[in-house]
Amino acid sequence: MTALEGDTTGSPEEALERETLPPEFFNDPGDDPHGWNAALRAGCPVHKINHPPGAEAYVVADYANTLKAFNDPRLSKRIDAAPAWFQEQLRDASPVLIKNMITADPPDHTRLRKLVSRAFTARKMEQLRPRIQEITDELIDDLPDSGEVDLMKLAYNLPMRVICEFLRVPDDDRSQVQHDVVMLSEAPYPDEERNALLRVASDKIERYLLDLLAERRQDMGDDLVSELIRAADEDEVFTEDELVSTLVLLIIAGHKTTANLIGNGTQALLQHPDQLALLQADPSLAESAVEEFLRFEAPVFRGTIRIATEDMQIDGVDIAKESFVHLLLSSANRDPEAFTDPDRLDITRSPNRHFAFGHGAHFCAGAPLSRVEGSVAFPTLLRRLPGLRLVDDPDKLDWIFDNSTSRGLRSLRVAYDTRLPR
Structure with a gap:
C-alpha cells in the first residue's frame, strides 16, 4: 500500500508521485511530518489533498505562497463560501462555532474582532503576568518532590486556569467546559456517531455561556466576559449568538494552543542540550525561546478554513471556486527560503517571522496571552525542576493528529531530580 492509499509509512517522494494527498497527511502522517513538508516544498508547494474527504482541496507548503494567501481576498473565511454539503454538515454539527471572527471576512470580521481586541492587548496581558506566575508555581507545587510526571497535565491546566479566571468561570465548571470546547475544536467529525456527540456538547456549552452572560450582566466586573458585554452594548451591533461563539473561540484558542506550545517546546528543548543550557543560564531569553518553539514545532500546524470564492491560481496551480485551501504553517515555518538552517532549534533566532499565530x-x-504564559512557564519549569529530562525515547512520543488544526502531544513523561521551592 502506498502512502497516498492511506498508509503514510511510504516515503514522501514516493507519495508525491501520485496526484492527491490522502486525509492521513493531516491526521496520521507517520513519524516524519517535517519530512513530508520538505518534500512538498521541494516539488510544487501547492498540492491537492483529499481533506475534507470528498472535497476539492489543496495544501500550500512554502513561506512565500503562504504569505500571499494570508492576504488574498479571494480566499474567504466565511462558511457560506464553502460547498453546500460542508455548510450543512458544520451548521448541523456545531452552529455555535460559526458566528465569530474566525469564520468571517471584512467588514463582519472587523466588527467581531473589536469584541476582543481591546481586551487582549499586550499591555493588559503583561498585567496578568504575576497571576500567571502564581498559577504556574501552584501547579508545580502539586508535583511530587522528585520522580516522573506527565507534563501535559500541567501544560493543559495552566492556560485553562488562566483563561477561566480571565473569563471568571467558576472552578467547579471548568472541567466540563474544557471537555466540551475541546470536542468542538475538532468539528466536524467524519462519522455520524461523533457528530451526534458534538451536537450535544455544542448545545451544552451554548446554554452554559448564555446563562453565564445573563449572570454577568447582573454582576459586571473587570473580567473578559464583562469586557465583551460592555463592547457589545456600546456598539449595539453584536448578537447574543455572536457573543457566545466568540467566548467558545476564546476558550479553545486560550488553552489548547498554549498547552501545545508548552508541550512541544519542552520536548524540543530537552532534545537540544545546548539550547537547554543556554536558557538555563540566561532566563531572559525566554521570550525569544517561545518564538522559536512556536516556529520549530508549531502548536497549530495548519491554518483554519479558507475557501476560494472564484476560480484562481496559486503558484501556477488552478484552484476552482469553492475549493478548500489549507495553509501549512508548520511547513512554511521551516522553509529554507525564509529561515536560515530552519531544522535547527535556535532560541536566539532573529528575526523570527513565523506563522504560528497566523x-x-x-x-x-490571543497571541499576547499565549506569549506571556510561555515566557513564564519555561523558565519556571527549568528553575524549579532541576535535572528535567525526557523519560521516553523521542521517537516514541505520542503526537495527536485530530480533526482540528492543532498538533501536540498526548502525553510527555519527564523526570527531574527534585522540586525546588518558589
Missing part, C-alpha cells in the same frame, strides 16, 4: 487580519487575537 498573519494579517486573522492574526491570533
